[in-house]
Amino acid sequence: MSGARAWWRALALGVAALGAGSAAAAGKPAQAKVEIKHFAFVPEALTVSAGTRVVWTNRDDEPHIVVSAGNRFASSKAMDTDETYATVFDKPGTYAYFCSIHPHMVGTIIVR
Amino acid sequence: MQDHDDKQDDQAVHGRRQFLQCMAWAGAGTLWLMKGGVLQAHALDGLAGGEAADASFSFVQISDSHIGFHKEPNPDVAATLRASLAKINARSTKPDFLLHTGDLTHLSKPEEFDTLSGLMQEAKAPHTFYVPGEHDVIGDNGAEFFRRFGQHQQSGGWYSFDHRGVHFVGLINVLNLKAGGFGSLGADQLAWLKQDLAGLSAETPVVVFAHMPMWTVYPQWGWGTDDSAEAMTYLRRFGSVSVLNGHIHQIQQKVEGKITFYTARSTAYPQPAPGKADAPGPLKDIAPGSLQTYLGVREVSHVRGKQALAVTEEVLA
Numbered sequence: 561m562s563g564a565r566a567w568w569r570a571l572a573l574g575v576a577a578l579g580a581g582s583a584a585a586a587g588k589p590a591q592a593k594v595e596i597k598h599f600a601f602v603p604e605a606l607t608v609s610a611g612t613r614v615v616w617t618n619r620d621d622e623p624h625i626v627v628s629a630g631n632r633f634a635s636s637k638a639m640d641t642d643e644t645y646a647t648v649f650d651k652p653g654t655y656a657y658f659c660s661i662h663p664h665m666v667g668t669i670i671v672r
Numbered sequence: 673m674q675d676h677d678d679k680q681d682d683q684a685v686h687g688r689r690q691f692l693q694c695m696a697w698a699g700a701g702t703l704w705l706m707k708g709g710v711l712q713a714h715a716l717d718g719l720a721g722g723e724a725a726d727a728s729f730s731f732v733q734i735s736d737s738h739i740g741f742h743k744e745p746n747p748d749v750a751a752t753l754r755a756s757l758a759k760i761n762a763r764s765t766k767p768d769f770l771l772h773t774g775d776l777t778h779l780s781k782p783e784e785f786d787t788l789s790g791l792m793q794e795a796k797a798p799h800t801f802y803v804p805g806e807h808d809v810i811g812d813n814g815a816e817f818f819r820r821f822g823q824h825q826q827s828g829g830w831y832s833f834d835h836r837g838v839h840f841v842g843l844i845n846v847l848n849l850k851a852g853g854f855g856s857l858g859a860d861q862l863a864w865l866k867q868d869l870a871g872l873s874a875e876t877p878v879v880v881f882a883h884m885p886m887w888t889v890y891p892q893w894g895w896g897t898d899d900s901a902e903a904m905t906y907l908r909r910f911g912s913v914s915v916l917n918g919h920i921h922q923i924q925q926k927v928e929g930k931i932t933f934y935t936a937r938s939t940a941y942p943q944p945a946p947g948k949a950d951a952p953g954p955l956k957d958i959a960p961g962s963l964q965t966y967l968g969v970r971e972v973s974h975v976r977g978k979q980a981l982a983v984t985e986e987v988l989a
Contacts (some may be wrong), residue, residue: 599893612840622953623779623877625810638766641743649747658851659804664894666852669676 589613589648594667596624596639596659601667608649610671615646622663629656702739729836730902730973732760732767735918736766736938738807739788740778744956749778749940753791756939759986761796766807767971768835770797773918773936774805774846774883776821776830780812785820804829805883805966806846806921813847830861832868838974839872841865843882845897855884855897855919866906874909877974881916887926887933895920907931914972914983920952922966923985934970934983942966 590612595602597619608614618624618639625647626636632655636645649655649671659665686754737753746752760767772792777784792800802821804814818829823842832841843865845855857865863888869878880886886903888896907913913931921938941963942955948957957967968987 599953600951620951620953621956623807623810627851640779656851658849660849661810662894663849663851663853664892 589602591615593617595619596665599624599662599665603656604666605668605670607670607672610650610652611648613646613648614669614672615644617644618642623661624659625656626662626667627660629658633657635660677705693715707770709887724729730765730767730971731771731835733771733773733885733916733936733970733972734760734939735773735821735936736775736805736921736940737772737788737791738775738778738938738940739791740781740784740916741940741954743954745954745958748939749791750787750791752964752967753788753939755792755795755964755976756937756967757795760971761794763971765973767797770795770800771881771916772800772802772915773881775807775938776805777818778807780808780810782814782816785816787851789820799883801833801840801842803881803883804846806849809846814844816942826864828858828864830864835975838877838879839869841868841878841880843880843886843903843904845882845884845886845900850898852892853898854888854891855882857897857899857903859967862902865903869906869910872910875911877912877914878907878910879914879916879972880907883917885917885924885933885935886915887928889920889924889935893946893952895946897951904928907979916970916972937966937968937985938967939967 590609592606592608592612594606594614594616596616599620599622600651601616606614616626616636616639616652618641621641623638623640625638628635632653633647633649638661639645647668652671655669655671657667691715698859707979734756738749739753740875741749760770764863778790801823804817808814808817816828818824822829823831829844830842832839834840843857843861845857847856848858849856872878882901884897884899885895886900908929908931911930915931915933917935918938920935921943922935923937924935941959943952944955955966965987968985970983971983
């Protein structure tokens with residue numbers, strides 16, 4: 561575990577290219593899901609370990625967009641009904657995000 | 673039915689109002705007469721001729737056409753926009769122009785903008801003024817919208833113009849939105865607005881239009897604009913201010929001193945009344961065949977020599 565921590569710390573120091581290759585080499589990254597339903601992110605706060613691929617799925621009839629507050633991870637395109645967006649969170653931290661079409665919709669990904 | 677014998681002017685006005693009121697209840701639809709910031713509800717049918725007689729000009733607001741939406745309760749939003757335009761074209765009094773208060777498209781796709789442009793050519797009005805909704809600025813901060821539909825007055829996309837004594841201001845409140853926030857005007861636009869209004873006399877009727885409501889209709893659903901209160905401080909000195917918005921696909925009004933706020937129906941689909949559903953998505957639970965009673969257009973008439981504007985709602989059905 562401490563070895564893994566050190567490894568992720570190395571990533572956090574900016575060895576991004578190595579990280580991408582290593583995650584692929586290590587097999588499928590862990591996956592976690594956020595449902596978008598009734599104009600809300602469910603769960604609103606999601607805690608994952610570093611390297612987890614987070615997948616958002618829009619269950620509303622309205623389109624939604626996942627946008628990082630402060631532009632800390634790549635934003636999605638507009639997701640229509642049942643469309644998904646996924647991104648991998650490599651670095652520990654707290655990532656606030658919102659829907660830029662409906663900015664009252666907010667969520668947080670906590671990466672440990 | 674009518675006070676024909678009124679001798680004094682104010683009584684004549686009163687009499688005319690009563691006459692309108694009497695005629696009004698005969699049919700469907702609602703006429704909103706605004707006088708000094710006070711809104712009065714009247715019915716619509718049969719009034720068009722009378723209103724046209726002393727109106728110096730009129731314009732029509734349409735909103736939220738959402739081209740690209742294809743689900744219940746309206747799988748054909750192009751057809752309902754077309755029906756709205758036909759309704760406008762059929763009026764005996766031709767509007768001087770149209771205002772589209774945003775959400776032209778559902779997903780800001782080029783083909784959706786193409787369809788919208790094509791449909792709008794069916795409108796028999798010399799010009800349409802547009803402001804974007806949040807659905808029109810997806811992915812490119814509105815670059816495509818402004819390229820096609822912008823007035824190109826200010827780099828931020830906002831603009832103003834004067835039309836036959838009325839000052840019109842088109843504002844953008846769907847960009848640079850913040851997490852947890854509502855619509856936003858931003859410091860640059862507010863500074864411009866302050867300057868834009870500064871030279872006008874307080875007697876000038878002002879019409880402000882923007883997509884998102886410029887008062888807090890329902891914060892739980894994000895129906896408001898973060899910094900609209902600041903804009904209102906610039907508008908408060910005017911004798912007649914009408915604020916026309918879209919976004920919530922239903923009519924809501926509020927009077928605040930001399931400022932009257934209106935939201936418009938959509939030409940595409942209705943949304944639930946504030947708090948009447950889990951979420952503000954399309955209202956699907958409507959009686960079969962009744963969709964068109966939820967959709968509509970709004971006509972605004974400027975009455976010659978008066979500060980008041982008359983606002984008329986018209987449903988598609």
